Structures are given as C-alpha cells and as structure tokens.
Amino acid sequence: MRWLVLGAGGVGGYFGGRLQEAGEDVTFLVRPGRAAILRRQGLSIESPDGAARLEPRLLLPGEAAAAPFDTVLLACKAYDLDAAIAALAPHVGPGCAILPLLNGLIHLDRLDAAFGTGRVLGGLCQISATLGPSGEIRHLDLPPRIIFGERAGGSSDRVQAIAAAMAPARFKSEASDNILQDMWEKFTLLASLAGLTCLMRGSVGEIARQPGGVPVARSFLRESAAVATASGYPPRDRFLKATEQRLTDPASAVTASMLRDIERGGPTEGAHILGDMVARGRALGVATPLAEAAACHVAVYEAKRNLD
Ligand SMILES: NC(=O)C1=CN([C@@H]2O[C@H](COP(=O)(O)OP(=O)(O)OC[C@H]3O[C@@H](n4cnc5c(N)ncnc54)[C@H](OP(=O)(O)O)[C@@H]3O)[C@@H](O)[C@H]2O)C=CC1
Numbered sequence: 001m002r003w004l005v006l007g008a009g010g011v012g013g014y015f016g017g018r019l020q021e022a023g024e025d026v027t028f029l030v031r032p033g034r035a036a037i038l039r040r041q042g043l044s045i046e047s048p049d050g051a052a053r054l055e056p057r058l059l060l061p062g063e064a065a066a067a068p069f070d071t072v073l074l075a076c077k078a079y080d081l082d083a084a085i086a087a088l089a090p091h092v093g094p095g096c097a098i099l100p101l102l103n104g105l106i107h108l109d110r111l112d113a114a115f116g117t118g119r120v121l122g123g124l125c126q127i128s129a130t131l132g133p134s135g136e137i138r139h140l141d142l143p144p145r146i147i148f149g150e151r152a153g154g155s156s157d158r159v160q161a162i163a164a165a166m167a168p169a170r171f172k173s174e175a176s177d178n179i180l181q182d183m184w185e186k187f188t189l190l191a192s193l194a195g196l197t198c199l200m201r202g203s204v205g206e207i208a209r210q211p212g213g214v215p216v217a218r219s220f221l222r223e224s225a226a227v228a229t230a231s232g233y234p235p236r237d238r239f240l241k242a243t244e245q246r247l248t249d250p251a252s253a254v255t256a257s258m259l260r261d262i263e264r265g266g267p268t269e270g271a272h273i274l275g276d277m278v279a280r281g282r283a284l285g286v287a288t289p290l291a292e293a294a295a296c297h298v299a300v301y302e303a304k305r306n307l308d
C-alpha cells in the first residue's frame with residue numbers, strides 16, 4: 001500500500017515510522033523546516049516498544065509525487081488543518097482514502113467539504129508522543145493504537161486492506177464497524193481531561209488530591225457524556241467506568257496534551273475540542289458550564305498569546 005503521511009510530529013512520525021519500519025511504502029508530506037531536520041538526521045523514534053532510525057521519503061507542499069497514493073494518514077494539529085488540506089489536495093486522487101488521526105470531530109466536516117464524504121474514513125489514535133529537542137519522536141506513554149473504520153458502519157475492501165497493511169507494524173490497529181461511537185468516546189474523554197487539567201492547571205492526581213477535585217472531574221465527564229448522548233452516541237458503560245477511574249485517580253500524573261501545549265506557550269486545539277463540545281451542547285440544549293469555563297480559559301490564553 002502507498003501511504004502519504006501528512007505531518008511527521010508525535011503522531012504522524014510515530015505511526016508513519018512504524019509503518020515504514022514494517023516494510024510499507026511511506027512518504028511523509030512535510031514543510032521545509034521539518035524536512036531539513038529529517039534530511040539531516042533521519043526519523044528517530046524513541047519508545048519503550050523499541051527504538052528505530054529510518055530514512056524517510058519526503059514530499060514538500062507543491063512537489064509532485066511519483067505515483068498515486070492509496071491512503072493518507074492525516075496527523076496535523078487542528079489549527080493547521082486548512083493548510084494541510086491545501087497541501088494534500090493535489091495528491092488525493094480517485095481511490096485514495098483519507099484516515100484522519102486528529103483528536104475531536106469537527107475536522108470531519110472540513111475534510112468532507114474538501115474531498116467528499118466518500119473519501120474520508122473515521123479514525124483515532126491512542127498514544128502519548130511528542131517531539132524531543134533534536135526533532136526525535138518520543139513515545140512517552142500509553143500503548144500505541146490506531147482505530148479506524150467506515151463512518152457509515154460495517155466494513156469495506158479499503159478498510160480490510162488498511163488493516164492488513166497495518167497488522168505487521170509495531171502498534172495495535174483495529175478496524176471498527178462503529179468508528180463514530182469510538183470517536184465520540186475519545187472526544188468525551190479528551191474534552192473532560194483537557195477541560196479539567198487546563199482549567200485547574202494540574203495533573204489528574206494533583207486535582208484529585210484536593211477537596212472538590214474528584215467531584216469536579218466527575219462533573220466534567222457527566223457534561224461531555226450528556227452531549228454525546230444527546231448527539232446519538234451514548235458512551236458505553238465500560239468506557240464511562242474506565243474514564244471515571246482515569247479522571248479521578250489520586251496517583252495519576254496524566255495531563256492532556258492541551259495543557260502541555262499551554263505550558264510550552266504554543267497554540268492549542270482548544271476551539272476544536274472544548275469550543276466544539278460547548279457549541280454542540282448549546283445546539284442540543286445541554287448545559288455545559290464547566291466545559292464553557294474551560295473553553296473560555298483556553299480562549300483567553302490564546303488571545304493573550306496572539307498579542308505577544
Ligand atoms: N501527540 C499525542 O500524544 C497525541 C496527539 N493526538 C492528536 O493527533 C493530532 C496531531 O498531534 P501531534 O502529532 O501531537 O502534533 P505535532 O505538532 O507533534 O505534529 C503535527 C505535525 O503536522 C505538521 N503539519 C502541520 N501542517 C502541515 C502542512 N500543511 N504540511 C505538512 N505538515 C504539516 C507539523 O509540521 P511543522 O513541524 O512544519 O509545524 C507537525 O510536525 C492532533 O489532533 C492531536 O490532538 C491524538 C492522540 C495523542
């Protein structure tokens with residue numbers, strides 16, 4: 001299978017690198033700054049699952065590809081989506097499927113508008129990964145996993161082909177016949193975790209150890225789950241129990257990547273995750289006062305950052 005991976009950051013670099021390592025035909029579509037680093041030192045992965053050092057094949061925006069691609073793995077941040085869509089457009093030919101790994105949901109509408117609904121699969125990934133100081137991919141935590149599938153449900157030849165291509169790679173992959181349910185659950189988890197840890201500026205454990213910390217974490221989850229339910233995707237009991245535990249564990253050092261983005265003074269996906277959760281709640285008449293406070297808090301940070 002010929003893969004085009006847009007973005008060689010934490011997610012694109014890790015999963016694209018692991019596909020290349022497994023013998024897949026992978027090209028990374030990257031901007032000039034990242035290309036210079038990858039040309040100089042290759043694509044390095046540091047991970048408890050094993051390190052890798054690869055020579056990536058690179059394509060820059062505006063360059064022509066040697067042959068058509070079968071699957072695009074889309075791994076940019078939401079705030080870069082418009083530029084990513086423009087860079088991808090010349091490479092998305094007939095028969096090319098787009099598998100987005102972004103957190104959240106709203107990017108699906110923008111991808112549908114740009115490429116047509118039929119081209120866009122549902123997808124999500126689990127990993128905690130970031131770029132190290134020399135541009136290496138650092139897998140920090142969580143067993144890496146991609147879940148993907150047809151948004152209309154069921155399976156298809158292209159989903160089976162992607163599953164077969166991913167199977168030998170050093171990450172778990174799962175073809176889902178209910179990917180929108182999976183994406184809604186990830187959105188519910190992330191909006192709760194990002195809202196909680198960004199608003200309180202602490203890890204799950206630091207919050208849970210304070211008076212009122214556990215109830216506030218539960219309230220974040222209750223709000224997001226109510227929006228998911230009103231949207232037609234009620235979270236499954238198993239997910240709710242596991243997520244409540246994850247959000248209230250006094251020993252947990254977990255923070256959302258959004259808090260890490262704030263701590264390094266970078267842009268965030270606040271509008272894409274928290275803003276979207278609030279907007280969906282409002283449209284459905286579901287009150288989300290905590291998510292609203294968290295979305296406003298992150299929006300104030302973004303506004304001040306843009307002034308600097
Ligand atoms: N990191 C994690 O642990 C997890 C992240 N996610 C989600 O995955 C998505 C990606 O996150 P992550 O990998 O961490 O982000 P990173 O910032 O690490 O990587 C994104 C990459 O996309 C590149 N990019 C952006 N626009 C373009 C463009 N037009 N052309 C080419 N390359 C482009 C950036 O390149 P440049 O260097 O040029 O800016 C950057 O290297 C997000 O939605 C995130 O929420 C989901 C689960 C876990």
Ligand SMILES: CC(C)(CO)C(=O)C(=O)O
Nearest residue numbers: 125126127190256257258
């Ligand atoms: C929920 C989590 C940690 C796991 O993939 C994540 O996606 C994030 O913090 O951005």
